[in-house]
Amino acid sequence: MAxxxxxxxxxxxxxxxxxxxxxxxxxxxxxxxxxxxTIRSNYSDPVPKQAFQDxxxxxxxxxxxxxxxxxxxxxxxxxxxxxxxxxxxxxxxxWFAGYRMKFFAEQGLFGSLSDVWAEVxxxxxxxxxxxxxxxxxxxxxxxxxxYPWVINxxxxxxxxxxxxxxxxLDEFVALSEEIKAAGMVPLAFADKQGWPAMGFFDIxxxxxxxxxxxxxxxxxxxxxxxxxxxxxxxxxxxxxxxLQEGALGRDWQxxxxxxxxxxxxxxxxxxxxxxxxxxxxxENATPEEIAAITDxxxxxxxxxxxxxxxxxxxxxxxxxxxxxxAAAANPDGAKAMLACLATGAAQDIFLAASPNNVAAxxxxxxxxxxxxxxxxxxxxxxxxxxxxxxxxxxxxxxxxPQGMQGFLQNFLxxxxxxxxxxxxxxxxxxxxxxxxx
Numbered sequence: 001m002a003x004x005x006x007x008x009x010x011x012x013x014x015x016x017x018x019x020x021x022x023x024x025x026x027x028x029x030x031x032x033x034x035x036x037x038t039i040r041s042n043y044s045d046p047v048p049k050q051a052f053q054d055x056x057x058x059x060x061x062x063x064x065x066x067x068x069x070x071x072x073x074x075x076x077x078x079x080x081x082x083x084x085x086x087x088x089x090x091x092x093x094x095w096f097a098g099y100r101m102k103f104f105a106e107q108g109l110f111g112s113l114s115d116v117w118a119e120v121x122x123x124x125x126x127x128x129x130x131x132x133x134x135x136x137x138x139x140x141x142x143x144x145x146x147y148p149w150v151i152n153x154x155x156x157x158x159x160x161x162x163x164x165x166x167x168x169l170d171e172f173v174a175l176s177e178e179i180k181a182a183g184m185v186p187l188a189f190a191d192k193q194g195w196p197a198m199g200f201f202d203i204x205x206x207x208x209x210x211x212x213x214x215x216x217x218x219x220x221x222x223x224x225x226x227x228x229x230x231x232x233x234x235x236x237x238x239x240x241x242x243l244q245e246g247a248l249g250r251d252w253q254x255x256x257x258x259x260x261x262x263x264x265x266x267x268x269x270x271x272x273x274x275x276x277x278x279x280x281x282x283e284n285a286t287p288e289e290i291a292a293i294t295d296x297x298x299x300x301x302x303x304x305x306x307x308x309x310x311x312x313x314x315x316x317x318x319x320x321x322x323x324x325x326a327a328a329a330n331p332d333g334a335k336a337m338l339a340c341l342a343t344g345a346a347q348d349i350f351l352a353a354s355p356n357n358v359a360a361x362x363x364x365x366x367x368x369x370x371x372x373x374x375x376x377x378x379x380x381x382x383x384x385x386x387x388x389x390x391x392x393x394x395x396x397x398x399x400x401p402q403g404m405q406g407f408l409q410n411f412l413x414x415x416x417x418x419x420x421x422x423x424x425x426x427x428x429x430x431x432x433x434x435x436x437x
Contacts, residue, residue: 033063033064033065033330033332033333033335033336034064034065034332034333035065035066035330035333036065036066036067036068036330036333037060037065037066037067037068037091037092037330037333037334037336037337038067038068038069038070038090038091038092038329038330039056039067039068039069039070039090039091039092039093039094040069040070040072040077040084040089040090040092040093040094041069041070041071041072041077041094042071042072042073042074042077042078042094043071043074043094044071044072044073044074044077045074045253045275046275046278046279047275047278047353047354047356048272048275048354049071050353050354051349051350051351051352051353051354052069052094052350053069054349054350054352054353055144055341055346055347055349055350056069056337056341058340058345058346058349059337059340059341059346060337062340062346063333063336063337063340065333065336065337067337070090074193075193075194075195077094078391079400079401081093081095081104081396082104082109082396085104085109085110085325085326085327086109088327089325089327089328090325090328091324091325091328091329091330091331091333091334092322092323092324092325092328092334092337092338093322093323093324093325094320094321094322095141095320095321095322095323096318096319096320096321096388096389096392097128097131097132097141097143097318097319097320097321097388097392098131098319098388098392098393099218099219099388099392099393099394099395100388100391100392100393100396101131101132101134101140101141101323102134102135102140103395103396103436104323105134105135105136105138105140106134106135106136106436108326109325109326110134110140110141110323110324110325110326111140111323111324111325111326111328111331111334112138112139112140113132113138113139113140113141113142113323113324113335113338114138114139115335116139116142116335116338116339116342117129117132117139119339120142120339120342120343122362123342123343123344123361123362123363124143124342124360124361124362125362128143128319128360131143131319131388132321140323140324141321141322141323142321142322142323142338142341142342143319143320143321143342143360143361144320144321144322144341144347144350144359144360145319145320145321145347145350145351145357145358145359145360146317146318146319146320146357146358146360146380147270147271147272147317147318147320147356147357147358147376148270148271148299148301148315148316148317148376148379148380148383149199149202149203149268149269149270149302149315149316149317149389150268150269150270150271150299150300150301150302150315150379151187151266151267151268151299151300151301151302152256152259152266152267152268152269152271152273152297152298152299153165153259153265153266153267153297153298153299153300154259154260154262154296154297154298155296155297155298156296157184157262157265158265161178161179161182163175163178163179163265165300166303167303167304168303168304168305168306169207169235169303169304169305169306170306171303172303173239173242176239176242179242179265180241180242184262184263184264184265185244185258185263185264185265186242186243186264186265186266187239187242187243187244187264187265187266187267187268188244188255188256188258188259188263188264188266188267189243189244189247189250189255189267190244190247190250190251190252190254190255191247191248191250191408191409191412192247192248192249192250192251193251193252194401194405194406194408194409195390195391195405196252196255196269197247197408197409197412198389198390198391198399198404198405198408199268199269199270199316199389199390200236200268201232201236201390201408202214202316202387202389202390203268203302203315203316204232204235204236204305205217205229205232206309206312206314206315206385206387207302207303207304207305207307207309207310207314208228208231208232208235208305208307208309209228209229209231209232209307209309210307210308210309210312210314211309211312211314211384211385211387212385213228214314214387214393215387215393217229218390218393218394219393219394220394220430223427224423224424224426224427224430225420225423225424225427229423230419230420230423233411233415233419233422233423234419235305236411236415237415237416240415244258244264247412248409248412248413252269253276253279255267255269256269256273256276257276257279257280259273260276260277260280260293261280268302270316270318271299271356271357271372271376272356272357273297273299273356274294274297274355274356274372275354275356277290277293277294277297278290280293281293294370294372297372298372298375299372299375299379300379301313301315301379301382301383302315311384312384312385313382313383313384313385314383314384314385314386314387315379315380315383315385315386315387316386316387316388316389317380317383317386317387317388318388318389318392319360319388320357321360322338322341324338342361343361343363344359344361344362344363344364344365345363346361347359347360347361347364348364348365348368351364351368351373352368355369355370355372355373356372357373357376358373358376358377358380390404391404391405395433395436397433398429398430398433403429404426407422407425407426407429410422
């Protein structure tokens with residue numbers, strides 16, 4: 001793979017082009033908007049933080065509004081989100097599509113954005129609109145981008161060792177044995193933050209039991225004590241010899257560095273994996289040096305399991321975006337900003353600084369996509385079903401630290417435990433949760 005321009009040059013070019021673009025229609029919602037718009041952000045890592053700031057600065061200039069961004073560490077952000085909404089929330093908040101959006105909209109904590117969607121809806125596919133729509137039929141979310149969960153690796157490592165990309169679980173196990181024999185960790189793994197293991201469960205469950213069973217399990221219409229769920233954990237247990245040890249004491253960034261350092265051969269995680277390349281290159285690295293490392297980054301869809309669901313090729317491809325608080329102090333300003341953020345011009349600016357996702361807006365400049373972004377679009381486009389991610393596809397009080405985060409960490413700490421008792425414990429926890437209505 002090769003870039004047509006160094007990453008930093010591309011970022012500067014896209015930013016300048018968007019600022020100069022006469023094609024952007026300034027939101028009619030912004031005519032009366034004025035004052036400051038406050039924004040709550042979970043983009044705490046250096047690369048996405050800069051990308052988010054660039055995008056927001058662009059829309060502030062387009063709308064004539066001033067902005068103030070409050071950035072919180074990612075996990076803290078999610079764990080305190082409900083409390084923040086019920087206190088004195090910012091006008092705009094970073095959040096996620098699907099069930100997790102609907103959950104808070106149903107409680108009246110998000111403001112309706114249907115008038116924004118009336119203006120920008122033509123810039124999104126029907127699938128994005130559906131993912132942004134609450135149970136009452138109103139839209140509450142503006143998508144910015146999405147990304148696939150995939151197995152990341154360095155092609156040079158595979159080429160040097162004569163390894164082939166596996167397409168089935170049997171091939172993956174055989175490859176993992178070869179990698180171990182070569183003295184390398186087959187699959188980098190981390191779960192200190194509580195959520196990375198969710199993606200591993202998701203993909204095994206979808207590969208073995210299909211998308212519909214998975215989302216029904218997330219919704220509580222299937223049981224955790226079902227033998228099909230037990231089979232997933234038995235499969236996971238059989239794969240633990242190939243996972244990097246000490247996952248509970250390691251964050252995902254450290255695991256990604258193990259792949260970049262060539263201490264581990266692969267890592268299953270979202271394509272935000274690429275955010276770690278500048279850190280690996282070092283703070284004094286040139287754009288050309290960063291680009292050279294990025295050229296040695298590729299990924300592939302998780303192998304199929306030899307079931308009736310192989311052709312489905314379901315994946316997690318979460319949609320990230322923004323919502324407006326129901327208690328926003330400046331709703332007119334927030335809507336003007338969100339209308340701008342729904343344009344390809346704004347999303348292009350984010351992706352120029354963090355090219356580890358693909359834009360949601362239909363008018364985004366895909367000609368500027370890196371080879372990796374082109375691959376992301378191919379993998380998402382070839383998926384027969386797309387999930388949002390475990391902690392986005394189920395109720396927050398089930399997914400959080402006291403729920404599935406803790407349960408999955410318990411399994412990783414002792415995969416040899418009695419699975420029947422373990423899964424009964426998960427089901428019992430679900431059964432104690434209060435009704436949502």
